[in-house]
Amino acid sequence: MSGNPKVLVVASEGMPFVKTGGLADVVGILPRSLRALGVDARVMMPKHAKIKYEYGDELETIATSSIHLGWREKYIGIQTLEKDGVTYYFIDNEDYFSGSVYRGGGVENEQYLFFCKAVCEALLLIDFDPDILHINDWHTGMIPLLVKTQYAQRYKKEKRLLFTIHNIEFQGKMGFDVMKDLLGVPDYYYTPKFVESRGCANMMKAALVFTDRISTVSPNYADEIMHAWFGLGMEGILSARRHELCGILNGIDTEAFDPETDLAAAAHFSAGNITNKRACKKALIAEFSLGVKLQTPIVSMVSRMTPQKGFDLVRYALEELLQEDVAFVALGSGDREYEEFFNYITLKYPAKSGLYLGYNEALAHRIYAGSDFLLMPSEFEPCGLSQMIAQRYGTLPIVRETGGLVDTVAPYNIFTGEGTGFAFSTFNAHDMMAAVKLALSVYKDKPTLRRLRKNAMLLDNSFMKSAEQYKALYKSML
Ligand code: ADP
Ligand code: GLC
Numbered sequence: 001m002s003g004n005p006k007v008l009v010v011a012s013e014g015m016p017f018v019k020t021g022g023l024a025d026v027v028g029i030l031p032r033s034l035r036a037l038g039v040d041a042r043v044m045m046p047k048h049a050k051i052k053y054e055y056g057d058e059l060e061t062i063a064t065s066s067i068h069l070g071w072r073e074k075y076i077g078i079q080t081l082e083k084d085g086v087t088y089y090f091i092d093n094e095d096y097f098s099g100s101v102y103r104g105g106g107v108e109n110e111q112y113l114f115f116c117k118a119v120c121e122a123l124l125l126i127d128f129d130p131d132i133l134h135i136n137d138w139h140t141g142m143i144p145l146l147v148k149t150q151y152a153q154r155y156k157k158e159k160r161l162l163f164t165i166h167n168i169e170f171q172g173k174m175g176f177d178v179m180k181d182l183l184g185v186p187d188y189y190y191t192p193k194f195v196e197s198r199g200c201a202n203m204m205k206a207a208l209v210f211t212d213r214i215s216t217v218s219p220n221y222a223d224e225i226m227h228a229w230f231g232l233g234m235e236g237i238l239s240a241r242r243h244e245l246c247g248i249l250n251g252i253d254t255e256a257f258d259p260e261t262d263l264a265a266a267a268h269f270s271a272g273n274i275t276n277k278r279a280c281k282k283a284l285i286a287e288f289s290l291g292v293k294l295q296t297p298i299v300s301m302v303s304r305m306t307p308q309k310g311f312d313l314v315r316y317a318l319e320e321l322l323q324e325d326v327a328f329v330a331l332g333s334g335d336r337e338y339e340e341f342f343n344y345i346t347l348k349y350p351a352k353s354g355l356y357l358g359y360n361e362a363l364a365h366r367i368y369a370g371s372d373f374l375l376m377p378s379e380f381e382p383c384g385l386s387q388m389i390a391q392r393y394g395t396l397p398i399v400r401e402t403g404g405l406v407d408t409v410a411p412y413n414i415f416t417g418e419g420t421g422f423a424f425s426t427f428n429a430h431d432m433m434a435a436v437k438l439a440l441s442v443y444k445d446k447p448t449l450r451r452l453r454k455n456a457m458l459l460d461n462s463f464m465k466s467a468e469q470y471k472a473l474y475k476s477m478l
Contacts, residue, residue, distance in 0.1 A: 005474045007034065007041040008130040010119055012112065012139035015253075016083065017055070018048045018101055020359070021304055022250070022385040023137060023166045026217070026463075029253045030134075031086045033467030039474070042128055046097040046115055047079060047090035055081060059090065063125040067117050069110075070181045076118045078125055089126060091118045109174045112203070113182045116142035120151045123159075132474045134162045135211070138172035141203030142183060144210030145195070150184070160477045163211035165204075167382050168225055168232055169308060172203030197233045208237045213477055214245045215470075217383035218404030222247030230380055248470060249407050250383040251463035257368070257389045259457075264365035271457035274394055274450075277369065284329070284370030287363075288354025292327045297443045299326060299398070299436065300371040302364045302386050305334030305342075310377030310400060315341050316429035321436060322349050329354040331367055368393040373439050377424075377432045381405050387421065391456035397421040398439050400432070408461070412438065417448055420456040 013020055015028025027043060034041035047059075059079040066073050077092030091097070096111045103111055120143060123130075135143050144161045176190045179201040189195050195206040208214060216222050224230040226239045238245055255261075259277075260270045266283030267276035282294055292298075299321070303309045315338065322328060322345070330342050330353075339357050346355045356363055368374070374390035376399045383404030387397035391409075399405040401423045412419035422442075424435040442448050 004037075004039045004471070005131040005478055006129065007031075007039055007132045007134055007474060008123075008128070009041060009043045009134045009136070010140045010143065011043070011045055011136040012115070013048075013101055014043055014045050014088075017045070017051050017088070019361075020101055022383070025253060025385055026166070026250055027136065029251070029463040030467060030470065032084055033463045034471060035085055036464070037467055037471050039471055041134075042087040042089065042130070044089040044091065044119055044122065046101075046111075047077075047092040048101050049098050051090060052098075061092075062089075063122075065121060065125060067114075067121050069114060069117065070184065074114060074118075076121060078122050080126075087128070089122065089128075091115060091122060093118070106174065106178070109172055109178065109203075110182060112139040112172060113142060113179070116140060116203075117146060117183060119143055120146045123151075124154060129156060130159065131157070131478060132160050132162060134164065134470075134474075135207070136164045137166050138170055138204040138207070141172055141205075141207035142179075143207070144212075145185065145189070145206050146183070148210055160213075161211045162213045162215060162473065162477065163207045165214065165216040165225065165382065167308075168204065168230070168234055169380075171197070171205070171232070171234075173197075173200040174203075176201040202233075204234060205237065208234060208241070212244070213473065214238070214241060215473065216245070216247050217250045218407045219247035219249060220406045221382045221403040224380070224403060246473065248466055248473070249404065250385060250388075251466045252385055252388045252392065252461050254392065254462040257365070257392055259369060259393045262365055262369060264362035265369040266366065269394070271394070271454050274453060274457075277394055280366065280369040281371070284366055285327070287366065288329055289350075290327050290329075290354055291351030297326050297372040297440055298329060298370065299373045299375050299439075300329040300367045300395070301332065301375050302367055303330075303332045303376070305332045305338040307335070308379055308381070310379055310427070310432070311335075311338045311341075312379075313377045313427070313429040313432045314375070317433050318345060320433065322352050324437075324440060326440060327352045327354070329367055329371065331356045331360060331363055333357050333359065368395055371395045372443060373398050373422075373436075375436070376400070376405065377427075378402055378405060379427055384408065388459075388461040391420055391459055392461060394453040394457045396439065396452055396456060398432075398435050399423050400427060401425040410455075412442060412452060414438075417451065418455065419452055420459060421452075
């Protein structure tokens with residue numbers, strides 16, 4: 001590994017330990033892929049309750065210490081574990097990490113202000129001295145400021161920082177008094193030039209100002225976030241630093257999501273022999289007790305139920321869609337209004353709709369394997385992994401042309417007959433329905449359907465391409 005930078009990936013969640021969304025997928029697969037490229041990449045994250053219960057016996061404590069958050073003295077423990085060749089460091093403090101991964105509101109801000117400072121302190125305590133700190137999303141946003149101010153004289157060698165934006169919607173906003181009280185950030189920084197945005201102290205803004213380089217998870221989203229509608233207040237700093245901003249498209253874990261070997265799926269299939277996808281579909285129909293024939297197309301969603309994911313369009317149009325010969329399956333959880341809507345739909349259309357409210361990894365695999373189409377009408381989408389996973393299982397995504405969905409789905413072209421999915425551009429329920437109806441008409445045209453499925457399954461969505469770009473980026477930062 002000599003000659004390559006040493007990298008510490010820092011995030012709030014990561015596979016295989018804790019996952020609430022795609023961030024965890026990326027934090028899971030990135031270090032493993034980097035190691036395959038000869039980069040010593042390790043991971044640091046909070047020791048969430050689930051990690052304590054599932055891996056408690058395997059964790060080794062390497063240091064205990066304390067940090068000051070204002071007048072409060074807070075314990076930090078650093079525990080470690082090696083998994084699949086990657087070393088993980090967990091920040092232990094049960095005041096902050098014994099309950100929900102994200103507690104919401106001011107409590108959540110404090111969870112991650114603590115985490116940022118604990119990471120900076122942990123770098124003094126572990127025997128790994130990274131060249132690059134690759135930090136992710138607002139939960140890690142104060143690390144660059146702390147590294148370059150309070151901790152600047154304390155490290156043996158300079159740290160270079162890469163901040164990756166997975167989702168700009170969540171920024172870690174608070175009153176400046178809170179940031180000042182807990183982290184001792186001086187008044188001087190409370191201006192739009194530093195941590196202030198729209199009247200608040202903002203952890204994402206702090207990251208964007210103090211980090212050395214910025215990346216996001218698709219080239220298209222990198223362009224979009226320089227505009228106000230997508231940038232949500234960050235467009236100014238992003239435009240100013242556009243030469244230090246890049247988009248590296250995510251990939252997926254092609255071993256975990258492999259239709260040829262998937263342990264959760266009812267049967268196995270490949271691009272060369274897709275016959276068994278029918279067996280997966282049959283099992284899905286049975287699992288949700290749907291009263292439809294095997295020939296009826298199944299449209300699914302596997303998603304956090306939030307406005308970002310386009311659930312307002314779905315809520316508007318789903319009953320109209322269910323008048324067609326189609327079944328609809330949803331897996332996810334989130335905003336109450338959407339959950340209640342799906343409860344209503346499953347009560348009204350029990351034979352044609354299936355619902356699982358909650359998080360279920362194995363069921364997600366079975367839905368990807370057994371469905372015909374995956375609906376993802378996102379209002380915005382930094383990258384999106386679900387559409388890539390669906391493609392790998394020959395389940396054609398129906399997406400809105402935004403963010404990474406543009407970079408990963410080639411919309412079916414009625415003139416050439418080619419594509420790897422379906423797309424619509426305006427955020428409008430009727431446009432979405434038109435795309436869904438086009439998909440349903442292609443479903444009846446079996447040669448075209450087979451061709452599109454094969455195109456989708458043969459795409460190389462593996463994370464290795466992404467890891468190569470990250471490696472090149474790290475090297476360019478030294
Ligand atoms: P986001 O990170 O914005 O939620 P992505 O498409 O990038 O969206 O990633 C979502 C990931 O989470 C995918 O791996 C998807 O399969 C998974 N996922 C989403 N909701 C659920 C759920 N309820 N149960 C299991 N997996 C889920
Ligand atoms: C975020 C985004 C999603 C992206 C994921 C992983 O949660 O919403 O689009 O795929 O992070 O980068």
